[in-house]
Amino acid sequence: MFKFELLKTAKDSKARLGKITTNHGEIETPIFMPVGTRATVKTMTPDELKEIGSQIILSNTYHLFLRPGTEIIEKAGGLHKFMNWDKPILTDSGGFQVFSLSDNRKITEEGVHFRSHIDGSKMFISPEKSIDIQNILGSDIIMAFDECAPYPASHEYIDNSMRRTLRWAERCKEHHKNTDNQTLFGIIQGGMYKDLREISAREMVDMDFKGYSIGGLSVGEPIDLMNDILDFTTDFMPESKPRYLMGVGSPDYLFEAVERGVDMADCVLPTRIARNGTVLTHNGKIAIKNALYKEDFSALDKECDCYTCRNFSKAYIRHLFNVDEILGMRLATIHNLYFLLDMMKNIRESIRGDYFLEYKDDFYKKYGYK
Ligand SMILES: CNc1nc2cc3c(=O)[nH]c(N)nc3c(CC[C@H]3O[C@@H](OC)[C@H](OC)[C@@H]3OC)c2[nH]1
Numbered sequence: 001m002f003k004f005e006l007l008k009t010a011k012d013s014k015a016r017l018g019k020i021t022t023n024h025g026e027i028e029t030p031i032f033m034p035v036g037t038r039a040t041v042k043t044m045t046p047d048e049l050k051e052i053g054s055q056i057i058l059s060n061t062y063h064l065f066l067r068p069g070t071e072i073i074e075k076a077g078g079l080h081k082f083m084n085w086d087k088p089i090l091t092d093s094g095g096f097q098v099f100s101l102s103d104n105r106k107i108t109e110e111g112v113h114f115r116s117h118i119d120g121s122k123m124f125i126s127p128e129k130s131i132d133i134q135n136i137l138g139s140d141i142i143m144a145f146d147e148c149a150p151y152p153a154s155h156e157y158i159d160n161s162m163r164r165t166l167r168w169a170e171r172c173k174e175h176h177k178n179t180d181n182q183t184l185f186g187i188i189q190g191g192m193y194k195d196l197r198e199i200s201a202r203e204m205v206d207m208d209f210k211g212y213s214i215g216g217l218s219v220g221e222p223i224d225l226m227n228d229i230l231d232f233t234t235d236f237m238p239e240s241k242p243r244y245l246m247g248v249g250s251p252d253y254l255f256e257a258v259e260r261g262v263d264m265a266d267c268v269l270p271t272r273i274a275r276n277g278t279v280l281t282h283n284g285k286i287a288i289k290n291a292l293y294k295e296d297f298s299a300l301d302k303e304c305d306c307y308t309c310r311n312f313s314k315a316y317i318r319h320l321f322n323v324d325e326i327l328g329m330r331l332a333t334i335h336n337l338y339f340l341l342d343m344m345k346n347i348r349e350s351i352r353g354d355y356f357l358e359y360k361d362d363f364y365k366k367y368g369y370k
């Protein structure tokens with residue numbers, strides 16, 4: 001089953017509070033979704049993910065199609081069982097990875113021919129194939145197969161790409177049968193061109209998907225351009241359906257997205273930077289390997305009550321990174337994910353209490369944003 005309830009919309013912005021209900025549980029929105037590309041949120045166990053407040057995690061069709069392959073996951077009884085995660089899972093359609101990871105790919109009306117980035121073997125993914133793979137994975141929310149167009153790109157390129165993505169979306173909708181257990185989101189494209197964004201949004205909305213992603217953003221464009229396109233696009237999206245901005249995840253990007261009416265976001269940023277010792281704190285980012293912290297026995301962030309901040313000091317975590325101990329990456333990951341999940345919880349509270357913009361201003365001042 002799938003239900004989205006819009007609980008409240010802010011008076012002074014497009015920020016909104018909602019709740020998604022799926023077969024594997026509820027998701028409070030606005031929500032940040034940790035990325036578990038290859039059936040694991042790197043260094044974290046499912047219990048640790050639950051303890052820090054993860055309500056839903058992501059995994060990736062392209063990667064899992066390549067390794068371990070759908071046969072093994074099918075035999076395991078699906079992705080939830082395979083990775084022992086019993087809450088909601090969202091999978092991407094593989095569109096982004098095919099274009100960003102594999103080389104000498106060939107896009108045809110039928111689908112995309114590409115070589116595996118692992119062993120160079122010839123592969124092919126079509127809209128129908130992507131739906132079939134996601135069906136085997138058994139994720140609760142699945143994405144239509146699309147082209148996430150490169151940035152920058154000409155109006156002509158984006159026009160052709162966006163219209164092909166619309167035709168692919170029709171085929172995905174046609175092919176998607178498991179509608180009781182899996183919910184298919186359409187992905188709005190159109191690059192940085194408002195006329196093309198409007199066409200894509202209107203056509204996608206007419207296809208009546210249960211939810212919509214805003215794709216083709218967070219692909220290297222300046223934040224002001226992303227915000228402008230995002231603000232324009234959400235106005236064409238139905239209020240009664242979830243809006244998912246793909247690939248967004250630093251604190252400011254999340255605040256700006258929520259302010260423009262986004263309900264869901266994902267990004268590898270917090271987990272990726274944690275593994276090289278970059279830690280999010282209320283006073284901005286810190287590089288824990290810095291000698292500055294050699295004898296600093298305070299917590300990473302004095303305002304944080306995550307497991308890491310309650311039990312370990314900067315000096316100890318710096319030591320772990322300096323001697324390449326795996327625990328260092330784990331403790332930094334726990335903290336970075338908790339930091340963002342807790343920030344999103346505070347954002348939801350601020351929308352509920354009608355002080356979202358004030359919360360945003362306070363956060364920006366302390367974090368050191370403009
Ligand atoms: C970083 N910026 C960014 N812009 C993006 C735009 C698109 C898009 O237009 N279409 C599709 N299909 N995917 C996109 C994605 C990938 C997100 C996935 O990529 C994986 O993270 C890298 C992760 O897989 C678990 C996630 O799953 C939803 C984007 N990522």
Ligand SMILES: [Zn+2]
Pocket residue numbers: 300301304305306307308309310335338
């Ligand atoms: Zn912490």
